[in-house]
Amino acid sequence: MKKRFKKQSWAALAIAVAMLSAAGCSAKSNTPSDSAASEAPQASGASGESAPQDVTISLGRVVGSDNKFKNGETIEDNVHTRWAKEKFGIDFKVDWSVGTGEAYTTKLRLLLNSNGKLPDVFTLSDPTLENQVVDSGKVMDITEAFDQYASPRLKELYAQYPEIWNTVSYDGKHYGLPTFNANSSFSVLWIRQDWLDKLGLQAPKTIEDMDKVMDAFVNQDPDGNGKKDTIGLSLSLKKGVSAVKDTFMVSSDFLFGHTAVPTYWTEGADGKLQYGSVQPSVKQGLVKLSEWMKKGYLDKDAGAMDEAKAAESFVQGKSGMVFGPTWMATYPFNADMKFDYKAVPIPAGIDGQMGFGSEPQSSVRFYFNKDFKHMDALFKYLDAIMGPGFYDPSSEFANGWAEGYDYVMVDGQPVYDSDKIPGGFVDVKKYTIYGNDIQTPKKELEVMAKLGRGEAPETPYEKYFAARPKKWAEAAAVLETYLDKAAVYDQFTGPPTPTMAEKGELLRKMENETFLKIIYGQESPDSFDSFVSKWNSSGGEQMTKEVNEWYESVKK
């Protein structure tokens, strides 16, 4: 008897263990690259001990499901790493790899907390964490290394935009290397040229022109269906009155002009940063929006619609104008829009100047382990992989990252069609230490604008972009004429201040609520003034003080 029970117990235990381990397996199988990556070093290490200039750079890698390999390559040994080895003697050693960008940040956060070894080079895009990384004293001050080793074109670029360093500046020293955003898309006014022609109007240049044009678009039946079913301007207010930081298209910030952009911190006349949403010009802008809402120039549902929803009215031919980036030509616009629309310069805002909230100049920063010794090799490598970002025709990556991987030469021309590439398309830029193209400001815009002006594509980049919709290129040509004049940057690029962390949401909620109620006429415009004083007393004043303390500290 007793024996039988024992047998049963063992069987049950075996089943239980099997079930548990099955659960364990399924969890593990998400990261197959882990084991591949950890085996690789022995394989490549044997061949790489010859040349004296050899350097090893340890990295953490993101190997996502969209990261393809062929010819038996791995993230540590592939066409790109072999190129880096051959050209600069660099061995990339993968300390660890994870599946997503989010997991990458988490891993770094854990390493930081547990006093683990940070990779030699890593990237971050979260100012709070970056602040902690620098605070921990584990990353290198690269001020001298940059002066010593950065290539001339890199130095020139960073000298042109000195404020880019702000996020990594502490006591005048630079603890990381910010990378630039492309800054080539924001923003233009898309307008129905056929409606303008039909009604004998010109594209608006001022807010008064906007009044006139929108009135005609709404009341003179531009689509000729006998119904009053058109609106003047598509607008999304679901996230409040905000610019590209919060509302990536179909926003309203051009209306507020250049003096103050809602939610942006900009330098005032006294050289101090001030919060855009509480400036007097914003009140005028809100009054204007409320007037437009009342007159039916805007969609009555704007407050309940997100970006994509709000853009629909323009796509469906029911709206005369929409404000947004040049790439709207590919999304949400499409080839089924069988009417004549085009991009025009934005009209001057309520303060008489052209202005709109721009994307940040930098979103991602490189950081370097303080024990890392090979900044010279790294900067050489960086300059080489930034060739495409500079749109340098002489870059060895002008056509693509590796022939036979992301392009193939057919009759002397690069072809990017996956079917033509033996073994299929593989995105080699993901093998670089940045995992993407490192952009430089406005270079993409220059290339697109050139195409938009109808000039023949010459460089490989121009030929590559020529495949993009023509309207996109034309919009770029329009944007190029006023981008520098009109772009407003959020100049607070540091980690959230203590008051911001504590009260930021409360203040933002108050702001959005007041602004939308003013626009919808549920509250009088004068409630703006009580909002401003309440904003100041509920933490806004303290926040402004802290923001300016930060600003002082980075200007040193």
Place this chain on the structure above:
Amino acid sequence: MYEGRKSRLRLTRQLPLHLLILPSVVCLLVFNYAPMTGLLMAFKDYKARLGFWQSPWVGMKHLHYMFTYPDSTQVIWNTFLIASLKIAANTVVPILFALLLNEVRALFFKRSVQTLVYLPHFLSWVILGGILTDILGNKGIVNQLLSGIGLDPVFFLGDGNWFRFTVVVSDVWKEFGFSTIIYLAALTGINMSLYEAAEIDGATRLKQTLHVTLPAIVPVILVVGTLSLGNILNAGFDQIFNLYNPLVYREGDIIDTFVYRVGLMNGSFSFATAVGLFKSAVSFVLIVTAYRLAYRFGNYRIF
């Protein structure tokens, strides 16, 4: 001596069963109980740099802050109101619908209606949010009907007075078909001879419903009602998040959306945890109370 042997024998006999249940218990511990350790964060000042254990203890600071936060009362009240309305409506409507559907004799009609009304349950609020924005919009079908009968259009999603109504009705519309299933199942379990007896006594269909059908499904109503009380502070994040906007913050902002904005967007993890803990505590108390009441008055044990 004898007692001890008996219990030991019982244990040996049941050991295989205990082992079989082990994986579930381990999973439960790992995935349901272990994460509760995170609740400690509500009493710490969590700093990502210091990590979970090293972050300093701050006691009740976050809970205190929650109750002094200017918007808290409003947000808690909104949550409570919307959730209560939802619980009430989501109990009454499915019961009524099940009773009505139960009277339908045409089987094909009954089945197709049943299938049709529970379909919305499988749509996510992200999709429904878009659909509702269209349907309830200024030029949407509802407002066209309203203007057809001479009423002014209503901004359902942007007018504070209408927003809660919209939220509750759309939630009922989405869920009532699915909740009906459970009552229909209960209805089929009623002994037919009760109806026959009632009929012989001269009861009408209405009387039969009141005195036979309803009492028979009271236990099920109690179970469903008690379990749903746990949701008294769950007003439905998915739904509100996809439908609300700054115009209706005052009437539509609920604890979950508030925690999302403060905790995740603004990075105050400890504060968000404190709010979550408060929510769970309230739900727990309510469930236990409701269970006790159901036992005392309905003489019904759920657990």
